[in-house]
Amino acid sequence: MRYSCWLIFIITLWFNNTASAVNELSLNIDTNRLPKTIALATTDWCPYLCQQNDHKTGIVVDYLNYLSTQLDITFIFHFYPWSRAIQLVTNNTHHGLATAIQSEAPNLKLTTVPTMTYKACFYVRNNSNWHYKDINSITDIRLGYIANYGYGEPVDSYIKHHKHAQHLVKITGVSAPQRLIKMLSSKRIDGFIADQQVTRWMTRLSQSQGNINNAGCLTPMPFYLAINPSLPWGNQLIQRLDNLLKNDKNQQYLQQMILPNYQ
Incomplete structure (x- = not known):
């Protein structure tokens, strides 16, 4: 009889410890669930x-x-x-x-x-003859770009190694795409690089489609x-x-x- 009582006690203790371990494991799994x-x-x-x-x-x-x-x-x-x-x-x-x-x-x-995907393109005023041929052609204009924006290669590497060059004009802050269009219109820059869909959207809203031209694009990214x-x-x-x-x-x-x- 005493042996049976001890056996029941040991089995109960084992079951409780096992249940506790399962509960702890469940808690660990819960911490990895996606938040709402x-x-x-x-x-x-x-x-x-x-x-x-x-x-x-x-x-x-x-x-x-x-x-x-x-x-x-x-x-x-x-x-x-x-x-x-x-x-x-x-x-x-x-x-x-x-x-x-x-x-x-x-x-x-x-x-x-x-x-x-997105596609970065170069934009100039409609009376400009400039067109993007290769990375070296960027030196021919004052080009506006957004800080820390990824345009794709070879432009990203060029900006990284020439970010202090006078022909590169960096902008930061809010409403950056709209500001690039305004800077181009006011002749503060000769061109800018931006996503094609974003530029189409912004120029349509600002009714400035006829004032700027697409001067070439990079490979879609x-x-x-x-x-x-x-x-x-x-x-x-x-x-x-x-x-x-x-x-x-x-x-x-x-x-x-x-x-x-x-x-």
Whole structure:
């Protein structure tokens, strides 16, 4: 009888310890679950991300919000000057960047599947004869560009090694694309480099399409969502986003239901 009591005690103790270990493991798993709300820093980059438009939130905002319903999370978008947005995510004040390429955010972890692509082009006044031929032709004009923005190669490397050159005009702060257009119109610069869709959007809103010309473009570049690598659930988010971004039905939704709203 005494032996049976001890046996029951030992089995009960083992069961309690096992249950406790399972509970601890569950708690550890819980810490890696995606939070209900994820804060993404970004900049005003309409039509991809629109801060000052009452009717359009942006292609990227619409698409990520669509994908977030499949993850049972909510993305919150916070708008800053671009350099500030990168700094806030690097310092872990916000969880991630809504859009980025590796050269812009080398300390962050990017999805391996791109959200979509963008194309950087050169723009000049309509009476200019300048055209982008190769990287050496940049020296012929005063070129405006946005600080810490990734345009693609060979321009990114050129700016990095010639950022103090007088023919390169760097701008920072808010409303950078609009300011580049105004600087070109006022002849403070001879040209600027910017995304093709962004420039089309801005010139249409400002009714200045006829005042500037496209003077050549770089190769289209993919961009990604970026996350601070210190987040315990960051790898899980990236893995799940990668699966959604390469899903054919989601790509079809982007092409047929979102992009036509921004043409």
